[in-house]
Amino acid sequence: MARCSRSAIVVDDDPLLQRLVCSLMERRGFDVRGAISVAQAREKLSEGDADVIVLDLALGDEDGVDVLEHLASLGSSAAILPVSGFDRRVLRSAVHLGRALGLNVLEPLRKPFTSAQLTEALDAIPVNLLPVAESELAQALTDDRLLLRYQPKIHLQTGRIVGAEALARWTDARRGPVSPDHFIAIAEEGELIHRLTRRVLDVALADCAAWRSAGHDVGVAVNISARSLSDPDLPAQLEDAVHQVGLPPNALTLEVTETVAMRDVDTTMKLLTRLRLRGFALSLDDFGTGYSSLVELHRMPFSELKIDQSFVTRLDKDPDAAIITSAMIALGHALGLEIIAEGVEDESVAQALREMGCDHAQGYLYDHALDATAFRQRLAAD
Numbered sequence: 001m002a003r004c005s006r007s008a009i010v011v012d013d014d015p016l017l018q019r020l021v022c023s024l025m026e027r028r029g030f031d032v033r034g035a036i037s038v039a040q041a042r043e044k045l046s047e048g049d050a051d052v053i054v055l056d057l058a059l060g061d062e063d064g065v066d067v068l069e070h071l072a073s074l075g076s077s078a079a080i081l082p083v084s085g086f087d088r089r090v091l092r093s094a095v096h097l098g099r100a101l102g103l104n105v106l107e108p109l110r111k112p113f114t115s116a117q118l119t120e121a122l123d124a125i126p127v128n129l130l131p132v133a134e135s136e137l138a139q140a141l142t143d144d145r146l147l148l149r150y151q152p153k154i155h156l157q158t159g160r161i162v163g164a165e166a167l168a169r170w171t172d173a174r175r176g177p178v179s180p181d182h183f184i185a186i187a188e189e190g191e192l193i194h195r196l197t198r199r200v201l202d203v204a205l206a207d208c209a210a211w212r213s214a215g216h217d218v219g220v221a222v223n224i225s226a227r228s229l230s231d232p233d234l235p236a237q238l239e240d241a242v243h244q245v246g247l248p249p250n251a252l253t254l255e256v257t258e259t260v261a262m263r264d265v266d267t268t269m270k271l272l273t274r275l276r277l278r279g280f281a282l283s284l285d286d287f288g289t290g291y292s293s294l295v296e297l298h299r300m301p302f303s304e305l306k307i308d309q310s311f312v313t314r315l316d317k318d319p320d321a322a323i324i325t326s327a328m329i330a331l332g333h334a335l336g337l338e339i340i341a342e343g344v345e346d347e348s349v350a351q352a353l354r355e356m357g358c359d360h361a362q363g364y365l366y367d368h369a370l371d372a373t374a375f376r377q378r379l380a381a382d
């Protein structure tokens, strides 16, 4: 799961300076952690990587090179802003060293610096690393700038399209494309997720109704987030929404990730049962990444299992992945579920899945997520 807000770690053994840098970063929306030694920096990093790390290269008797090496061993993708009172040559060699270790080291800042110089250095951090505010996403929804793409779901034996998964896309004017994992997490922090889910459903259902009026017998799948699953009004709202566009409820599949479904089994079970009773299809997304027990899987009213791409993409190269996938397909079928594999990128994987008896597939081998027009054309040519 993506982190919700952008995080920063400020490593500096000067408490005053550390407080100044921390407060400036907090004002920019970062969730900031401070460290005054190499040991503390390691401790903070053990809690998770950061988006930005401000790193003092001289930490009392220790030096920041240890921190750089530690960051490299962790495979950190943070933007690192080195600061130091040493002369420019020392700073430059630290930058070279960090970059040679594969780290994303920014142009350094020399101490002493003014708050204006620090602001300027922070401004130079690529804009796509800046925190996304909930209000920006809310505005994008209001302005109708959140778009849907459709990734076809393919019948493995016939190669024909059986439906599509709706995937949300948001391109911010300053940042460029923002990953759905990131903006969905921001929306989930507050009430915005309900507006977002509602919008995605309205657009996806209207598009699906248009495909069916054009004679294509296909359904649409929408991802439902954890917060929406705890909304007791959801079944009635969905019933209303399909009714308004004249679709039968089984044209809509609700995808729920395994970790979300198993978080609060009793509440989820109640809602999922009410959704199934109304005729909606339910897919257990990213199956294999959570810890659902066989008993829970048996009790939950899913109609489809979606095998996570981490097993599927390496199916043809990794015998363990093949054994696990084959077992998941047999298990799902024994429980009366349809099986779809996501992340099918190669024909050899598709062939292996066909031999294992998997029903449906989705992945770059067939199509990326297409805009509504391209998807319609794809359907017409099918």
Ligand code: C2E
Binding pocket: 151, 166, 167, 168, 169, 179, 180, 181, 184, 197, 200, 223, 224, 225, 255, 285, 286, 309, 342, 343, 344, 345, 362, 363, 364, 365, 369
């Ligand atoms: P997901 O539901 O598991 O969606 C599948 C992800 O795998 C999509 O990424 C898709 O573009 C990507 N993918 C598809 N085929 C392949 C392939 O062959 N190879 C590889 N490597 N990847 C493939 P995307 O669009 O970035 O979405 C990421 C996640 O964001 C989704 O995972 C879903 O959990 C969430 N999401 C997207 N749209 C929505 C939405 O409208 N509402 C909610 N609640 N979540 C959404």
Ligand code: MG
Binding pocket: 165, 223, 255, 285
């Ligand atoms: Mg999904």
Ligand code: MG
Binding pocket: 285, 286, 306, 308, 309, 342
């Ligand atoms: Mg998935």
